[in-house]
Amino acid sequence: MAAEDDCVRKGGHLASVNSEQEQTDIGEYLNTKDTGYFWIWMGLTDLTKEGKWRWINGASLSYSNWLPRQPNQWGDQDCAYLSHKNFKWGDTECDEELFYLCEVY
Ligand SMILES: [Ca+2]
Numbered sequence: 240m241a242a243e244d245d246c247v248r249k250g251g252h253l254a255s256v257n258s259e260q261e262q263t264d265i266g267e268y269l270n271t272k273d274t275g276y277f278w279i280w281m282g283l284t285d286l287t288k289e290g291k292w293r294w295i296n297g298a299s300l301s302y303s304n305w306l307p308r309q310p311n312q313w314g315d316q317d318c319a320y321l322s323h324k325n326f327k328w329g330d331t332e333c334d335e336e337l338f339y340l341c342e343v344y
């Protein structure tokens with residue numbers, strides 16, 4: 240995934256959201272950015288096993304914040320985005336070109 244490749248070049252990964260506090264912090268951060276009505280990639284996929292969502296940095300999925308009726312695997316959706324609606328999560332196809340949020344350690 241091109242967005243993840245770019246995050247790795249920067250020394251991190253696509254962001255993981257591991258708690259309600261981190262979700263709130265990320266939302267506040269993104270509200271300062273001009274992302275408008277676009278979705279934003281984070282580092283969550285079910286590429287290795289359909290329906291088994293895993294953080295790209297290896298962290299386990301201890302917290303989740305899916306939109307209603309997501310993930311819905313419409314067609315073949317294996318990557319998760321942060322929605323412009325309160326930054327809740329949905330799944331979509333991994334080759335979409337979206338804004339993306341890296342987390343550098
Ligand atoms: Ca999927």
Ligand SMILES: [Ca+2]
Pocket residue numbers: 309310311312313316329330331
């Ligand atoms: Ca979906």
